[in-house]
Amino acid sequence: MKHHFSVFLFPAILLLLHCTQTLSQTPTAAPAKAPAAASAPPPAATSSAQASPPVMVPVQVSKGPVNVIKILQKAGGFAVFIRLIKSTQEDIQVFSQLNDSRDGVTIFAPTDGAFSAIIKSGVLNSLSDHQKIELVQFHIIPKILTTANFQTVSNPITTLAGSGSRFALNVITTENMVNVTSGLTNTSVSAIVYTDSQLAVYQVDKVLLPLDIFAPKALAPAPAPPKPKKDDGADTPMVPKDISGAVSCVMLNTMLISGVIIVAAAFPL
Numbered sequence: 001m002k003h004h005f006s007v008f009l010f011p012a013i014l015l016l017l018h019c020t021q022t023l024s025q026t027p028t029a030a031p032a033k034a035p036a037a038a039s040a041p042p043p044a045a046t047s048s049a050q051a052s053p054p055v056m057v058p059v060q061v062s063k064g065p066v067n068v069i070k071i072l073q074k075a076g077g078f079a080v081f082i083r084l085i086k087s088t089q090e091d092i093q094v095f096s097q098l099n100d101s102r103d104g105v106t107i108f109a110p111t112d113g114a115f116s117a118i119i120k121s122g123v124l125n126s127l128s129d130h131q132k133i134e135l136v137q138f139h140i141i142p143k144i145l146t147t148a149n150f151q152t153v154s155n156p157i158t159t160l161a162g163s164g165s166r167f168a169l170n171v172i173t174t175e176n177m178v179n180v181t182s183g184l185t186n187t188s189v190s191a192i193v194y195t196d197s198q199l200a201v202y203q204v205d206k207v208l209l210p211l212d213i214f215a216p217k218a219l220a221p222a223p224a225p226p227k228p229k230k231d232d233g234a235d236t237p238m239v240p241k242d243i244s245g246a247v248s249c250v251m252l253n254t255m256l257i258s259g260v261i262i263v264a265a266a267f268p269l
Contacts, residue, residue, distance in 0.1 A: 068094050071194045071201060072109060080115040081139075088133045090140065093160065097142055104144025104198040108180060108189075110207045118207060123214075131213050137161035138169065138182070138210045144200055145171075147192075150178050166212035178202075184209040 069091055072078040085091050097105050118124045127135065137160035145153060156168040172179045178189040187206035194201040 066098070066194075066196070066199055068107065068199070068201070071199075075193045075201075075203075077111050077113075078109055080112050080119070081109055081136075084132060084136050088129075088136050090133065090136045090160075093137075094140065098198055101142070103142060104200070106141040106143065106145040107199075107201045108139045108141075108204045108208060109193060109201055110139070110204050114187075114204065114206050118209075127213070134161045134167075134210065134213060135207075138167060138208055141169075144198060146195070146200060147178065161210060161212075166215075167210050169208065169210075180204060180208065182208045183211045184214055 069082055069085065072082050072085075085094075094105055094107070097103075115124065140160045141157055142160055150171050151173050153171055155170040155172075156163065157171060159167060159169055161167045168183055170181050172181070180187055180189065185206050185208050187204045187208070189202045190205050191203040192201075193203050
C-alpha cells in the first residue's frame with residue numbers, strides 16, 4: 001500500500017516542481033519583449049518631423065552681371081572683337097543692359113579669323129568712329145535668345161544698332177544649324193561660347209556687315225534748276241513794242257499837212 005502511494009506521489013512532486021519553475025521564469029521572459037515595445041515611438045517622431053515646414057537653405061546672391069570681356073578672353077580667339085568693344089565702350093552698354101533690364105543680351109562674336117578679310121583690305125580702319133560703334137552694336141541683341149528661341153524668333157531681329165532694311169538681321173534655323181544673315185553676310189553659329197539666364201554669347205566665323213555701312217548708297221538725284229522769281233518791281237525787263245505802224249501814220253499825216261500848205265500857197269484866195 002505504501003509502495004503504490006509513493007509511486008503516485010513522485011510524479012505529482014515532479015509536476016509541481018515543473019510548474020514552479022515555469023512560474024518563476026515568467027518574470028524574466030518579459031524583458032525580452034521590451035525592445036519590440038520600445039521600437040514603436042520612432043515612427044511617431046518621424047511623422048511629426050514630416051509635418052513641420054522645410055528648412056530654407058540660404059543661397060549666395062550673385063554679385064552682379066557677368067563681364068563680357070572676361071568671358072571672351074577666357075574663350076580665346078576674339079582679340080579683335082574685344083578691342084572694338086573696348087574702343088567703342090560698348091562693354092559699358094552691355095553691362096548696363098544686363099544690370100538694368102530683365103530682357104538679357106545676346107552677342108554674335110566674330111572670331112579673329114572672321115575679321116582678317118576686312119583688316120587686310122583696310123576696310124575696318126577706314127570706318128569712322130560712329131561706324132565702328134554701329135558695327136559692334138549690330139552684333140548685340142538687347143534680349144536673351146537661346147537655341148530654342150531661334151526657331152520661333154521674328155525676323156528681322158532688332159539689334160542695338162537699330163532696325164529697318166539698312167540694319168536687317170535675320171536668323172534662320174535648319175535642322176541643327178543656325179544661319180545668320182545681314183544681306184551682305186551669310187554665316188552660321190559655330191559654337192556656344194557662354195550662356196546663362198541673362199547672357200548668351202555665340203561664335204560666328206564671319207563679321208556681320210550691315211547694309212547701312214558697307215552697301216553702296218544710291219546717288220541722290222541732281223537738284224532741279226531754280227525757277228525764275230516773279231518780281232513786279234522796276235527790275236522786270238521791258239519788252240519793246242512794235243511802233244512802226246504809229247510812225248508810218250505820223251509821217252503820212254505830216255506829208256498830207258505839208259501838201260495842203262503847198263497847195264494853199266500856190267492858189268491864194
